[in-house]
Amino acid sequence: MGTAERKEREKESRKESIIDAAQKVFFEKGLLLATMEEIAEQAELAKGTLYLYYKSKEDLYLTVMIRGLNILCAMFESIIAEPMPFIATLVRLIDAYTTFYEHHKNYFRMLHFFQMPQFHKQVSDEMKEAGRQVDSRLWNIAIAQLKRGIREGKLRSDIDPAEMAIIFWSNTTTLLLRIDSQLDFWKDRMNVDLQHTLKVSQTLMLESVLTEEGKKEYREFIYSEMRNR
Amino acid sequence: MGTAERKEREKESRKESIIDAAQKVFFEKGLLLATMEEIAEQAELAKGTLYLYYKSKEDLYLTVMIRGLNILCAMFESIIAEPMPFIATLVRLIDAYTTFYEHHKNYFRMLHFFQMPQFHKQVSDEMKEAGRQVDSRLWNIAIAQLKRGIREGKLRSDIDPAEMAIIFWSNTTTLLLRIDSQLDFWKDRMNVDLQHTLKVSQTLMLESVLTEEGKKEYREFIYSEMRNR
DNA sequence: TACAGAAACTGACTTCAAGTCATTCATTCA
């Protein structure tokens, strides 16, 4: 008889529906202002029940965040699944991260809120490991592509691909974070358009790691992209 | 009679000694784990007294943070006070930020913890403005130097100096943050030395914004630095 | 169908920390 299996499924879907509720509340209020009471209400459960499924508020938060990481991961995976010249893939990957920010701002914010080590006190080890898993997947995709670029002679071979990945990622991340929270400050007080700064920064980075051949392909790519509009 | 003045001074020194206490506790525990009770104890005062001098825990935190910003500012100012060729000044400024991280880790952490917009709910407007003041001073120093570099033909004139400043700062900041919190992760799981990554990143950035003349001066500078060791 | 035991759920309660405020204490100066 499949009772045990059904129960198992019900338990899973209960877990999911708690996450749905938590996501709604976290998106609206952020980690600090969200309350377990409110999440419980949203999930139509009592507060105590939440703790049968998740160890702490932070655990809930991390679980929602992992959803976001998975979306980003899926975006990356669908890009590398399409066979394309290296430069096209690389540019798509870089753009995908910006697109992720634009389409999933709430997840993006959660992601980077959680980077702060200060929060990790309440997170269970399983959750941390789960997060690291998705994280590794992302890095591996990026690093594999950069290795391909080196192999094909498009990227400088004297720079470690993992280092390149970190540099690209860091660069884009901080600028997106600033765009998210300080866009007006920079526009009004410093007369700087951060969106433009992001573009400049990415171009500078790219040009500094491409070989001559890579640069040529990059210029051709940009040119053909422009004609396609 | 100087009674009023003396009282004023006493009040100031009380404010200072509260900050001393707060700093000690925040350095040890961070914003989240520090308690007002503990700060009060450290300051040998009752909790309520703290609120006569500071509006909230966050206000206290920001005040300590501003001390850190001022230290960094002073470091920058003493560098630009010395007359030096442009490249030397630029390299010193960049290095100063890393030195600041190394010598004042606690301040550095506070600085970046506070970047997160989530925390600003409790901070009084005066404090925010005070923070912005110091921040502006830092940016102005950086931007002024980059303008000098452009004027002297060492930096590309097609890139806005404010944008350059943001790009440099962002780049270095995220890498230092990672060095601070994920050094071992990258070493062990990805076999990457983030200290080295930081150097690589800074060199790439520099080379991509320097003119030919600037690059020449940079190479000479590096060479002479090496000989001086 | 009745019922015992297991599983799921509940919400009042405990704990802890931020922030408040009526009261107490200290200082000044007329």
Added chain:
DNA sequence: TGAATGAATGACTTGAAGTCAGTTTCTGTA
């Protein structure tokens, strides 16, 4: 000296995370 002002106190209020003894619901068996 003592009234008035200002500084300091700590018990109290508030609010939220997390707990757990008790209640309800479900399940498999007689």
